[in-house]
Amino acid sequence: MKGPIVVKHYFTGLIIVLLLARSSLVLALADGSLAEERKQRGYVLTDFRLVTPGAGPGDCPDGFNEGYSQRFLNALPEAERQSYLENPRRLQQALAPWYYDDPEQDPCASPGNFPDPGMLTIDGPLMLQRMEPDGSLSQRRSLPSACPVIGADLKERAIDNQYWRVMGCVRGYQPTGQAAAFANSFIADGSMTVLLQITPVTGEVDENDLVEVLLASSHTPVTLGTDGRPLPWASIPLAEEVRYHNRVRGTLRDGVLITDHFDLHIIKAAQRLDSELYLRDARLRLEIDSATGKASGLLAGYWDIGSLAHAAIRIQDRTGLSSGKPAADTHGYTCPGKYYAVKRLADGHPDPGTGECTSISVIHSLHAVPAFVIERKAP
């Protein structure tokens, strides 16, 4: 007789468990998609660009910077200037070489070898978006951040956007300029693919919103739809180089992801240019739209000056040459000018020996659509 009773109790218990499970699932879905947040999600970035809000009135009281050509012309007497205006080839020759075989002679490959010609930057009070230590965003009018003292904990500071102060008085970095136009083309043309994966951390019952975030490069171009935009739900493998697999923990609460600080390396290829973005103590803040599945947010961090100099001043070509000088002329700045301005406004990671800051705060905006992130397991 005992046997059937045990069986009966077993079934009763199972039914109760199933009912409870069903009701909790329903409750979870109805009260803020808790269950929805506990699944793994993959994304591919469709837009990734520097936050360059544009110079406001009074931000650049002395005007915009000038590139090599304009500086050269401005230094000439009027009569002589006219002869160059009528013969652009002569102007190009006067400013040659534009590409250098010897990096030591190249003001863009080795800007520190050259004197500072000066660069106009935004040095006054400025309304800037920043990321606070708790991961929230704020916007307030403030003076440039100072380089912190050695040993100061950067995690206790808001991450500013001092790089905009450097580039704010550059014509090509205004919202209608070259940098903004180029910003997103690198994803669409297949030069640069960045993947994001958010995985719930299980087994830590008190941390229901704890997630592991993977931000990684891929060598596979995005798949474009007929509208020219990256298609969602493409299957895209990670780059094989582990260097470009950046993992960090964070929280996903009410559709908002905020990561801890992490160092980031991603491939930042652009057409024939080839470089890497190296941010230190970066944080990602992402808002996920449950209706569309899309995500958007900000990546704030400190751009290592060595990496910045390579990627954004030298501008390494895939042929090994520096495209820095023509790029600087196009945007309207000089390479040594930019280099010294970056050093002057650097606000992160003071060198223990010199006390000089070795990184500068920067904020990127990003948008993403769902994707299947394919991790290749080692054989």
Add this chain to the structure above:
Amino acid sequence: MSRKSLSRRTLLRGVLQGSAVSVALPLLDGFLNSNGTALASEAPLPLRFGTWFWGCGMTPERWNPQREGSHFELPAELQALSAHRDQFNVLSGFNVHLDGRPNQVHSSGVVGTLTGNAPSVPDEFASPSLDVLVADAIGSGNRFRSLEAAASGDPRHSYSRRSSSVINAAEVSPVGLYQRIFGAGFQDPNARDFQPDPKLMMRRSVLSAVKEDRQRLERQLSAADRVRLDQYFTAVRQAEQQLNIMLSEPQPLASCQVPGMPEVSDTDTDIEVVDRNHRQLAGLMALAVACDQTRVFNMVYSPGASNLRRAGSTANHHQLTHEESVDPALGYQPRATWFVERSMAAFATYLDILKAIPEGDGSLLDNCLLLAHSETSLAKTHDVSGLPLILVGRAGGRVRTGLHVKGRGDAVTRVGLTVQQLMGLPVSRWGTRSMQTDRPVSEVLA
């Protein structure tokens, strides 16, 4: 009214001072069939293919028509072509797929369009350009397999290439182009006093004489040297073929008018100078086609990364595409777009010139297929998606015109495949990697 057909070989015969004489006639309507589309002998009027290139693309919002099909409005940057509205098709939304290769700026777009392959290094022509493929098929019976001209003043401004290193260099001066076409070696098809040039006969004999020696030499060479020698003798064979053509009496052609020698002109990057030279080069090129000196003709108005400039300005078109800010009120770069509009005005002039030459019951343009293209869409970002493409002419009735066809991100190779099939090449598939296609742009096929 029916028309009595005449043979194209009809001669005026008579007796002069006791000897029989004959005088050939020019191409008369009576030599054509009743539709004016073929010779009375039923040999079709010749097909021709041309390309017209301009650098630094366009502004998508000011170039791409909104509506598909035949009822589209011409946007601002295409307005200059309004007089030819019914003679061309606008093809939008066709891309060069890079397949993970770097965008070789100002190169990937044009190389991808012309070879069906995204280059891995700048100006890598892994296979012959489209015009060379067509010329090999339809141009070998003419004095020039193809002709190239560049209004921009640099002989290197030519995208007609058999390989990365074998470039069909462009003529840049109208005088140079005139001398090449109508100078030494030109046989006026309507002048009935044909006499084979003894010097040419001698040259042909010399080439024939070395044939046996060449075969003996080939047996002694390494494989690599045999390839080199083969390339060399390919050129020699083409020269032989050309000599054969020049030693044959040409057919009379009504549309062929031998022009006078143009005036010597400067070359410069100033757009006014470029425009003047373009007009002259275009006139000569059109007559070269009408006189059946070539059936494949390529014109570069401005090169990729266009160096055109306005007098008194150091910023050329290319620089402006990068340096000029977008006007917030207009939503585009006014100084850069000015060059696009001027380029299209120049293209309209080119079409005027081709259309002004009557042929059959239409114009020379009707028997041509012309592909106008550029290396980017929006040059500011070196964008190779949505490349600007215009397909002009009816190719002897093979093409429907007056349409806007949206490619919706399809590979630009669909256009190249269409061109080849229209020109009679036996090709069913073209392009590499994800650009390989077997789908022509069927909307434009008549």
